[in-house]
Amino acid sequence: MLESRFSRRRLALGLALLPPALTAGARLLAAPTDAPAATAADEGGLSHSSEAIHQEVIFKGSRERVYEALTDERRFEVVTRLSDAQSLVTAPGAKPTTISRVLGGHFTLFGGYVTGRHLELVKNERLVQAWRAGGWPAGDYSVVRFALAADDAAGCRLTFDHRGFPDGQGKSLAYGWRVHYWEPLAKLLAQG
Numbered sequence: 001m002l003e004s005r006f007s008r009r010r011l012a013l014g015l016a017l018l019p020p021a022l023t024a025g026a027r028l029l030a031a032p033t034d035a036p037a038a039t040a041a042d043e044g045g046l047s048h049s050s051e052a053i054h055q056e057v058i059f060k061g062s063r064e065r066v067y068e069a070l071t072d073e074r075r076f077e078v079v080t081r082l083s084d085a086q087s088l089v090t091a092p093g094a095k096p097t098t099i100s101r102v103l104g105g106h107f108t109l110f111g112g113y114v115t116g117r118h119l120e121l122v123k124n125e126r127l128v129q130a131w132r133a134g135g136w137p138a139g140d141y142s143v144v145r146f147a148l149a150a151d152d153a154a155g156c157r158l159t160f161d162h163r164g165f166p167d168g169q170g171k172s173l174a175y176g177w178r179v180h181y182w183e184p185l186a187k188l189l190a191q192g
Contacts, residue, residue: 050163050164050167051163051165051167051168051169051170052161052162052163052170053160053161053162053163053170053173053174053177054159054160054161055159055160055174055177055178055182056157056158056159056160057157057158057160057182057186058151058153058154058155058156058157058158059154059155059156059157059158059185059186059189060154060155060186060189060190061155061156061189062150062155062156063124063125063148063149063150063155063156064124065155065156065189066148066156066158066185066189067123067124067125067127067148069185069188069189070127070146070185071099071101071121071127072099072101073096073097073098073099075188076097076099076109077089077096077097078188079181079184079185079188080097080109080110080180080184081184082183082184082187082188083179083180083181083183083184084179084180085110085111085113085180088110088111088112088113089110089111090111091111093112094111094112095108095111095112096108097109097110100117100118101121102118102121103118103119103120103121104117104118104119105117105118107129110180112134113133113134114131114132114133114134115132115134116129116130116131116132116141117129117130119143124148125147125148126145126146126147126148127145127146128143128144128145128146129143129144129145130142130143131143131144131162133165133169133173136165136166137166140166141164142162142163142164142165143162143163143164144160144161144162145160145161145162146158146159146160147159147160147161155189158182160177162177
């Protein structure tokens with residue numbers, strides 16, 4: 001019984017993570033070639049206007065150090081304190097930073113304002129998370145992907161993608177990634 005639930009859950013997660021281009025491509029292949037142009041209503045509700053964030057950041061530090069900062073709760077606590085989000089971790093009722101190191105494990109960041117779980121962990125290469133902010137409706141999760149590659153000039157190139165967040169929040173989230181993650185992470189790496 002447990003094996004059956006696990007398989008269904010993995011399938012549901014896998015289907016939810018399929019790139020929109022793949023699912024749209026399958027839809028287009030199934031449509032007759034002489035069919036009139038489809039509208040949003042007859043595409044089964046498929047939206048072509050969802051926001052997504054793509055950022056690339058170069059860090060003066062190895063992939064190993066960047067990965068550790070993102071997956072080690074003590075190091076990430078330093079990142080939090082170097083950001084302008086200190087009020088979240090010192091607020092009454094704030095939760096401590098916790099980051100599981102296992103696949104499927106939970107994390108709690110920024111005093112509990114950000115929570116989620118790990119969908120994929122490839123040490124020093126990739127981290128994929130189901131990620132949510134505290135102000136979102138219950139049950140709403142987005143997907144974030146951190147891909148790390150060696151950069152000969154500086155140390156580490158981080159390619160970041162975020163999708164599936166509530167409509168209208170892209171600008172705020174893009175700003176938040178820069179000031180709450182990338183800038184303080186660069187400060188931490190500069191400290192040695």
